[in-house]
Amino acid sequence: MRLLLLLFVLCFGQSIYSVEIPAKDRIVVLITVDGFPASLWDDPSLCMPNLKTLAAQGAMAKSMLSANPSITWPNHTSLVTGCTAARHGVLFNGMLLRQGPGVPPKFEQWRDKNELVRVPTIYDVANKAGLTTAHVDWIPVQKAGTFSWEFEERPDVIGAIPQEMIKAGVMTAAELETFSKRSGAWRDEAWTRAGEHIIKAHKPNLLLFHLLNTDTHNHKYAPGSQPSHTAYAFADTCIKRIMDSLSAAGLKEKATVIITTDHGFKTARRIIRPNIVLRDNGLLKSAGLTITSCDVYAQSSGGSTMLYITDPSKKAELIPKLKEYFNGLEGIEKVFEPADYPTLGLPSPDDNVQMGDLFVPARAGYGMSGALAEGDAVVDVNLDDPTTYPGHHGYLNSDPQMNGVFIAWGYGIKPGVIEPIKNLDVAPTIAKLLGVELPTAEGRVLKEILK
Numbered sequence: 001m002r003l004l005l006l007l008f009v010l011c012f013g014q015s016i017y018s019v020e021i022p023a024k025d026r027i028v029v030l031i032t033v034d035g036f037p038a039s040l041w042d043d044p045s046l047c048m049p050n051l052k053t054l055a056a057q058g059a060m061a062k063s064m065l066s067a068n069p070s071i072t073w074p075n076h077t078s079l080v081t082g083c084t085a086a087r088h089g090v091l092f093n094g095m096l097l098r099q100g101p102g103v104p105p106k107f108e109q110w111r112d113k114n115e116l117v118r119v120p121t122i123y124d125v126a127n128k129a130g131l132t133t134a135h136v137d138w139i140p141v142q143k144a145g146t147f148s149w150e151f152e153e154r155p156d157v158i159g160a161i162p163q164e165m166i167k168a169g170v171m172t173a174a175e176l177e178t179f180s181k182r183s184g185a186w187r188d189e190a191w192t193r194a195g196e197h198i199i200k201a202h203k204p205n206l207l208l209f210h211l212l213n214t215d216t217h218n219h220k221y222a223p224g225s226q227p228s229h230t231a232y233a234f235a236d237t238c239i240k241r242i243m244d245s246l247s248a249a250g251l252k253e254k255a256t257v258i259i260t261t262d263h264g265f266k267t268a269r270r271i272i273r274p275n276i277v278l279r280d281n282g283l284l285k286s287a288g289l290t291i292t293s294c295d296v297y298a299q300s301s302g303g304s305t306m307l308y309i310t311d312p313s314k315k316a317e318l319i320p321k322l323k324e325y326f327n328g329l330e331g332i333e334k335v336f337e338p339a340d341y342p343t344l345g346l347p348s349p350d351d352n353v354q355m356g357d358l359f360v361p362a363r364a365g366y367g368m369s370g371a372l373a374e375g376d377a378v379v380d381v382n383l384d385d386p387t388t389y390p391g392h393h394g395y396l397n398s399d400p401q402m403n404g405v406f407i408a409w410g411y412g413i414k415p416g417v418i419e420p421i422k423n424l425d426v427a428p429t430i431a432k433l434l435g436v437e438l439p440t441a442e443g444r445v446l447k448e449i450l451k
Helices: 002-017 038-042 049-057 072-081 122-128 160-168 173-177 184-202 213-221 226-248 274-280 312-327 338-344 423-434
Strands: 027-033 059-061 095-097 106-108 133-136 149-151 206-211 255-260 270-272 284-287 290-294 296-300 304-309 358-361 366-368 378-380 406-410 416-418
Touching: 027 072, 027 226, 027 423, 049 226, 049 255, 049 406, 072 122, 072 423, 122 133, 122 206, 122 423, 133 184, 149 160, 149 184, 160 173, 160 184, 184 206, 184 213, 184 226, 206 226, 213 226, 226 255, 255 423, 274 284, 274 296, 274 312, 290 296, 304 312, 312 358, 338 358
Parallel strands: 027 206, 027 255, 059 416, 133 149, 133 206, 270 366
Antiparallel strands: 059 406, 095 106, 255 406, 270 378, 284 290, 296 304, 304 358
């Protein structure tokens, strides 16, 4: 009799105790801690006990490769599309618009998602499949139209979730009206309140949740600094609150939680100012800090810059000069031309006019600023000058310091440490967890972490 019972358990026990829960009854939470380099995980002073517990119980990658350009909006878009910027189209934290000969490009941050993102996202396909979707401080998502509930980076006081939170007594109208003027730590805490509310009140099948304060402190004080570590410790408490809200909503056993980031971080001691190089060589004219005309303009993103020739008829004349000026400049890694862009996962300017005519990353120890000022083109970091801050990202994604963390925990996840992955792998893995298809993704399903 005992033998028969043992055989029954061996043959059928797994199916009895591991009954698959349909996606409509579960929740996948994707949390990004902005600017969280993989190298920081081994720092003994990193105070994130809650996240370390999740990593010990779940799956963790040795590192996660970011995508070029290694800045916030492009990589948040790669995380939810599984595509490089060459395909999804997002190159900045907003949209760059060329204005014509002699005029610098115009930069507009708050453009609609469907103007910026060129491929389907995981929340689009989940919504189409009849699953519920939500986000807190995700970008770029303005007027996406495929979220069931949302609490934006700039929340609208009359929005559905803000109004629910006011009525529930977890946020006030005054807080919402002054939201963007408050500190980064306060906003992370408020976004956490929104995440808790959405989980408990609505139990979405997919929640995208973004914490930003770490990025702010890394920029201002440099990664590894005391303020930076304090910001990570605070992010850890926010993650714990999200986890606790899953338990309070009765979702803990049905939840899969992925914690990752958009990019790593580096410390610069010297700052390159490309627009001063252009001015000094007669390619840009200014009155004080105002550009009056330019043949070329530099749009900098911390660890790199894109150079824009405003009159296309002058490209043949100006590109050799620009290569000479910048290849010979202190702190420049290399000048990349459009023929090089496919190897970097970047689009051609012919396919996406936001892309620069040249792409110029900095070397280790250097950052970049688009500021116009008096003085040299390359200067020391000055903490009293907001344009020469020490913490940067935007370097080539081949730089190991641009690699980020990746942790997966919960339903359907097999514990263990896996080899390095790409952030392009996150969206197809979430699609697999949700039982939906994302055929446009360039990344792969992380089968090694799935039960």
